[in-house]
Amino acid sequence: MQRQKLLVNGERLKQELERFADFGRTDNNGVTRLALSHEDRLARDHFRACCEELGLSVKIDDMGCMYATLEGTENVPPIVIGSHIDSVKKGGRFDGILGVVAGLEIVRTLIENNVKPRIPITIVNITNEEGARFEPSMMASGVLSGKFAKEVMIKKTDTEGITFEEALKNIGYDGDSDNRLTDATAFLELHIEQGPVLEQEKLSVGVVECVLGMVCYDIEVNGLSNHAGTTPMPMRKDALFVATDLLAEAREKLSVLDDKLVYTMGRMNVSPNIHTVIPNKVVFSLEARHQDEKVIEEVEDIIQSLTRSEAITEGCSVKATKLWGRDTVWFDQSVVEQVEEATKSLGYSYKRMVSGAGHDAQFLQSYIPSAMVFVPSQNGQSHCEEEYTTWEECERGVNVLLETVMGMLAKV
Amino acid sequence: MQRQKLLVNGERLKQELERFADFGRTDNNGVTRLALSHEDRLARDHFRACCEELGLSVKIDDMGCMYATLEGTENVPPIVIGSHIDSVKKGGRFDGILGVVAGLEIVRTLIENNVKPRIPITIVNITNEEGARFEPSMMASGVLSGKFAKEVMIKKTDTEGITFEEALKNIGYDGDSDNRLTDATAFLELHIEQGPVLEQEKLSVGVVECVLGMVCYDIEVNGLSNHAGTTPMPMRKDALFVATDLLAEAREKLSVLDDKLVYTMGRMNVSPNIHTVIPNKVVFSLEARHQDEKVIEEVEDIIQSLTRSEAITEGCSVKATKLWGRDTVWFDQSVVEQVEEATKSLGYSYKRMVSGAGHDAQFLQSYIPSAMVFVPSQNGQSHCEEEYTTWEECERGVNVLLETVMGMLAKV
Structure with a gap:
């Protein structure tokens, strides 16, 4: 027998997001809501008020994560739905908050349809996903999953020297470690794609299979500074000439490695960076992401080969320093399948895809069966005021989550 | 009949430089003596004391330039010898000051040899050649020669908001515009080469024929920022990829233009310069110097061609903005010849050469017959604490100036 499908209220969802x-x-209709800021506090207060109005119990853990639970009829670990309330500076209205509001809208829909869930439903706001004020990103989920040490994290400071610990106390969201998320039936995170793929392929939903593994290196070229006007070309040891040659060489080698590989030289610093002085030092970042460990290994071989390149002219030297790397995190196959089934049953266009960006779900997956749902980002843009996802696509994404939850509730 | 040659006192010269x-x-045996700083004032006071001890009259003009004159037996415009006392931050012990101390040593030698010159000899310290504290460089010589407006220059501020005018008053060196250098028989500036040519060619002296003409452009590439992890390679509008392609294209075209051309991309700024974000904007400087106007024109054609390059991928745009340019300044042929004759007669190895760097002499040449003498820079380095010229080479350079002066005094 087929269940009757519940659908969320798109207008209410839109109003809550706004x-x-x-x-x-x-001013440009974006959002600046740095972790543990005054704006974050106001948004948290509003989130708590919404939950309490729905009769949910709200708990706070020692990292400031918020858990609002709709009780279930059975004493089993909850289905957890959520994401993060914090944003980057001049970010958008969707990144993070969409996943939290999705939880609110799902509980509202369940309650107004008089659904008394078998499994408890917990809406979660995970503190400081962005790491925009306190590095690193995904701080609280890192602590929850044991990847980061709490004692180290709470001492992290913002640019004004305020520690995470102080800021958490200042906004009144320093809770109890007993409230931490320790067990769950599943974790579901709805998020904007932050890339152009769904839009380009005219699809509504991305069923996310994994978060890509990556490596990030600094390539440092050292040469010798001299006067730009008085040093004949053959006598130069120009670090920028070597660096740009190496960058081109890396691009050439990486471009033929694998279609799905993405690589970026996002940061480049030139010293002394004066138009009349030959650069003596250039450092540029090279990061690459791919789901397959072997491809990432090949990337690292290419990076190492740069240090022996023929482009390194006499008097210049090159070193490559690995800043960090992470393995691909595969989401729980069963949960991913349930998300895919829900999407299909709703008749939405979709594809299985990877996440190039990092998300809290990748840490939580280490101890909770997790999956993510993506909705399209206009022009692939995020972390900027222009960030936009149509209200219809937001609504579809939340419906996928609701339908996934309904499926889980229906199982025995 | 051949004159008997006077030679300067190398030991005294060295002691005065030190x-x-x-x-x-x-700490590293360099010098920080920014224009109109406390250190500049102390050096000026010492210079004045040295001159007064020699019986010279010292005058100060309204830009703070100092003129110390040994009277001549004839009422004719003086032979002016000098350079600048100011240095860059963490500069060397030779740049500028060598040309001023040369003047002192020449007058000392004349006096101790009881030479009463026919033509007055004026030692000059020209204010703020470096432009390290108050931009632009060659400020005072620019005002003296009418290239810069005094009213504009004296309002220039340092990083603390102090104006040139205030700083000049603060150190007590605000003199009278009546004292400005308005006429001279010749201006002779001894300077370190600031390049590697003399050292590489094992020559003692450079007889400088001109200061190279140059152009400086900013090349700006605009693309679109997006997330480094989520944007497939074919969908990117990476400003850094285009910028580095253009830089390579410029290098290739410029490298075959002319052997004597020098070109430098000394400054490159990447935005937003974050390793996880595809760059949306890159600006780099491209400056080139050559004595021949036609070659500089070809450089400008190449720079313009970059804005139409095939390397500009879809969604990216490029513009080139000329920041400034200057024509080659040729020194006075007769004075240059007299310097060359003096060098030959002393038996020093030398070559005629160009100056890639700018110097006060290039402005003064517009109304005073001028020439410059270079001495070798170790490793071509200058504007750094390692800047070094052997004491012997310094001595030879001053001897060339003295011999040039003696030649001028001997003429009728």
């Missing part, structure tokens, strides 16, 4: 955007809305 | 290096000497 309500949250008021906490830190910028 | 004495001046005490005013702002750094």
Whole structure:
């Protein structure tokens, strides 16, 4: 027998997203809501008020994560739905908050349809996903999953020297470690894609299979500074000439490695960076992401080969330093399948895809069966005021989550 | 009949150079003596005391330039010898000051040899050649020669908001515009080469024929920022990829233009310069110097061609903005010949050469017959604490100036 499908209220979803955007809305209709800031506090207060109005119990853990639970009829670990309330500076109205508001909208829909869930439903706001004020990103999920040491994290400071610990106390969200998320039936995170793939392929939903593994290196070239006007070309040891040759060589080698590989030289610093002085030092970052460990290994071989390149002219030297790397995180196959089934049953266009960006779900997956759902980002843009996902696509994404939850509730 | 040659006192010259290096000497035996700083004032006071001890009259003009004159037996415009006392931050012990101390040593030698010159000899310290504290460089010589407006220059501020005018008053060197250098028989500036040519060719002296003409452009590439992890390679509008392609294209075209051309991309700024974000904007400087106007024109054609390059991928745009340019300044042929004759007669190895760097002499040449003498820079380095010229080479350079002066005095 087929269940009757519940659908969320798209208008209410939109209004709630816009309500949250008021906490830190910028002149250009973006959002600045740094972790543990005044704006974050106001948004948290609003989230708590919404949950309490729905009769949920709200708990706070020692990293400031918020858990609002709709009780279930059975004493089993909850289905957890959520994401993060914090944003980057001049970010958008969707990144993170969409996943939290999705949880609210799902619980609202369940309650108004008088569904008494078998499994408890917990909406979660995970503190400081962005790492924009306190590095690193995914801080609280890192602590919850044991990847980061709490004692180290709470001492992290913002640019004004305020520690995470102080800021958490200042906004009144320093809770109890007993409240931490320790067990769950599943974790579901709805998020904007932050890339152009769904839009380009005219698809509504991305069923995310994994978060890509990556490596990030600094390539440092050292040469010798001299006067730009007085040093004949053959006598130069120009670090920028070597660096740009190496960058081109890396691009050439990486471009033929694998179609799905992405690689970026996002940062380049030239010293002394004066138009009349030959550069003596250039450092540029090279990061690459791919789901297959072997491809990442080949990338690292290419990076090492740069240090022996023929482009390194006499008097210049090159070193490559690995800043970090992470393995691909595969989401729980069963949960991913349930998400895919829900998407299909709703008749939405979709594809299985990878996440190039990092998300809290990748840490939580280490101890909770997790999956993610993506909705399209206009022009692939995020972390900027222009960030936009149509209200219809937001609504479809939340419906996928609701339908996934309904499927889980229906199982015995 | 051949004149008997006078030679300067090398030991005294060395001691005086080291004495001046005490005013702002750094831990690594360099010098920080920014224009109109406390260190500059102390060095000026010492210079004045030295001159007064020799019986010279010292005058100060309204830009703070100092003129110390040994009277001549005839009422004719003086032979002016000098350079600048100011240095860059963490500069060397030779740049500028060598040309001023040369003047002192020449007058000392004349006096101790009882030479009463026919033509007055004026030692000059020209204010703020470096432009390290108050931009632009060659400020005072620019005002003296009418290239720069005094009213604009004296309002220039340092990083602390102090104006040139205030700083000049603060050190007590605000003199009278009546004292400006308005006429001279010749201006002779001894300077370190600031390049590697003399050292590489094992020559003692450079007889400088001209200061190279140059152009400086900013090349700006605009693309689109997006997330480094989520944007497939074919969908990117990476400003850094285009910028480095254009830089390579410029290098290739410029490298075959002319052997004597020098070109430098000394400054490159990447935005937003974050390793996880595809760059949306890159600006780099491209400056080139050559004595021949036609070659500089070809350089400008190449720079313009970059804005139409095939390397500009879809969604990226490029513009080239000329920041400034200057024509080659040829020194006075007769004075250059007299310097060459003096060098030959002393038996020093030398070559005629160009100056890639700018110097006060290039402005003064517009109304005073001028020439410059270079001495070798170890490893071509300058504007750094390692800057070094052997004492012997310094001595030879001053001897060339003295012999040039003696030749001028001998003429009728």
